[in-house]
Every structure is written in structure tokens, then in C-alpha cells.
Amino acid sequence: MAPIISIKNLQKTYDGGFTALHGVDLDIEDGEILALLGPNGAGKTTLISAICGLVSPTGGSVTVAGHDIVTDYRAAREMIGLVPQEISIEPFETVINSVRFSRGLFGKRRDDAHIEKVLKSLSLWDKRDSRNNALSGGMKRRVLIAKALSHEPRILFLDEPTAGVDVTLRRDMWQLVRELRNDGVTIILTTHYIEEAEEMADRIGVIDKGRLLLVEDKAKLMKSLGRKELVLELAEPMQTLPESLNAYALRLEGQRLTYTFDTSAERTGITRLMADLAAAGVKFNDLSTRQSSLEDVFLSLVEENAEQDAAA
Ligand SMILES: Nc1ncnc2c1ncn2[C@@H]1O[C@H](COP(=O)(O)OP(=O)(O)O)[C@@H](O)[C@H]1O
Ligand SMILES: [Mg+2]
Missing domain, CATH: 3.30.70 (Alpha-Beta Plaits)
Incomplete structure (x- = not known):
């Protein structure tokens, strides 16, 4: 089966000269849940932003269902829902309108039944007429997810979805991810919580200092952890x-x-x-x-990477 996302030698050097991605190669399979695990500053957000067209790569290429993210941006972007790491929503808009608006941005026909389904799945239906700025942080995050799902994307990116959220929201989020996966949505999440990768992912990629150090089936990783x-x-x-x-x-x-x-x-x-x-x-x-635990594997990989850097 052809991968739904194909990343080849992806590089990003920011304007100031800092290289956040040193040539990442990665194929993401249709329908899988991939967790990208890495410490702060590893390049997770840069990688996701590049795939979603928010950061322009300085080298390499990415295709989404065959569409090049640069030359065929609209078609590629249409397939993707992105829940960004930072909360950013229209403060004075109501929940339901901002979700409808997000759908409209992708040129999709208004579909109140879909919006209702999304809001209900995120326990936001009762809050649909509240203004975003009246919501708690956890609720705002739910709105971000609803917006990302508004246009029925086949691929969902969750950038640190549970960093700083309470236990209930974390559990709801995991439940939602499972339901989406059952609907055939491909999910890529970043996290620095090992436990989260362990709980959710089909495959785990470890990223550090702009390099993908390993991508492995969780089952296989667990076996080696056995x-x-x-x-x-x-x-x-x-x-x-x-x-x-x-x-x-x-x-x-x-x-x-x-x-x-x-x-x-x-x-x-x-x-x-x-x-x-x-x-x-x-x-x-x-x-x-x-x-040995996933944590050991993770730490030893990151340590090795640091040693190689020091030697280089
Ligand atoms: N706009 C930017 N300009 C310069 N450097 C940046 C920019 N955005 C991120 N970086 C740097 O790139 C590295 C990777 O950042 P990021 O992708 O946000 O990592 P992560 O999401 O894994 O924490 C960090 O060292 C960060 O400081
Ligand atoms: Mg990040």
C-alpha cells in the first residue's frame, strides 16, 4: 500500500540560520496512529508545520496522497486537519460559528449535521453558543480540535494535544483519537509523554535535534522492551x-x-x-x-545522538 504521506529528505533552516530539520525521511501509512516522541526543541512542531504548509521547507519534499505540499498546496492541505500546539481562536466568535467558519475556509458546503456530530463528540454541544473567550483552557482546546475536524480531513495532526490538559480531557482525547482511527482517519500526534505514545500509537518515531532516530511498530518496540x-x-x-x-x-x-x-x-x-x-x-x-522500558530506549537513543553530535 502506498503511504498517505511521504516525506523525503525534509530540511528546514530558519531565517536566523538555525537548522531545525536535518533531512527527515518518513512514510506514514494510511489509517495508522503515529506518535512522534521527542524532547522540547527536537523539531516536532517544525516537522508538522512543514507538512501542513505553515513553514516552508528549505530542502526535500513532502507529498500528501500524492499531492506535493508546495506545488499542489490546496489539494494537500484539504486532506489535513491540524490542532496546533498553541491555542489560537477568534475570541469573540461563538463556538459553533468558529467551527463552521473553519469548514468554510476549505471551501466545503455547510453541513450542520457534521458540525453537530463533531461538537457532540467533543462534549461541546452545550457550549455551542458560548463565546470562545468565555471558555476554560481545556474547552478552548476542544474547540481547536472541532475546528480541525470541521472539514472532514483524512489526516489529523495533533501537536502536543495533552500538554498541560487535565486528566478528563486527556482521556476524552484518547477516546476521540480511537474513534477517528476506526473511521479510517490517519493520526499523527507529537508528545513528550512516553506514556501517551505507549497508550495510543501503532508506530512510534523518536525525533531529537532535527533528526528522526527511529521509527518502529509499537508492538515490536514493546517486544524489545520485553x-x-x-x-x-x-x-x-x-x-x-x-x-x-x-x-x-x-x-x-x-x-x-x-x-x-x-x-x-x-x-x-x-x-x-x-x-x-x-x-x-x-x-x-x-x-x-x-x-528496560520505552523510556530507557528513548533516553539511550537521545544520549547516543548527543554523543555523535559531540564527536562530529
Ligand atoms: N521561527 C523560528 N525561528 C528560528 N528558530 C525556530 C523557529 N521556530 C522554532 N525554532 C527552533 O527550532 C527548534 C525546533 O523547534 P520546534 O519544532 O518547535 O521543536 P518541538 O516542537 O519539538 O519542541 C528549536 O530549537 C526552536 O528554537
Ligand atoms: Mg512543539
């Missing part, structure tokens, strides 16, 4: 391990010996390892296990 480590503190430091232990692929760092095993495997191999260690005369004072 790995646990058994850490042994040795009684004495060792230079090399006895050959009889070669099969275990152990990691030796001074006085610490680490054995990685797969929690989903039928056997962990720990019992045999213990027996073989004893037979080889390797003694240890302490042992502990640790489970």
Missing part, C-alpha cells in the same frame, strides 16, 4: 570470561556482568546460567533484575 536484564555484581573484577560461558552473550564491565533475556520466551535460561557460572568458578555478591 527484554529484562539480570545484573550480577561479581566478587572480583574479571578481564575475560571462561569460554564455557560464550553461548550466553554476557556483557562484562569490570565487576558487573549482565545477562539479557526475553521475558516472553519459554525459558529465561537463568537456571542453566547459574549452574554454568558455578561450574566455571565465577562468584558474585549480589544480583538484581531490571526491565
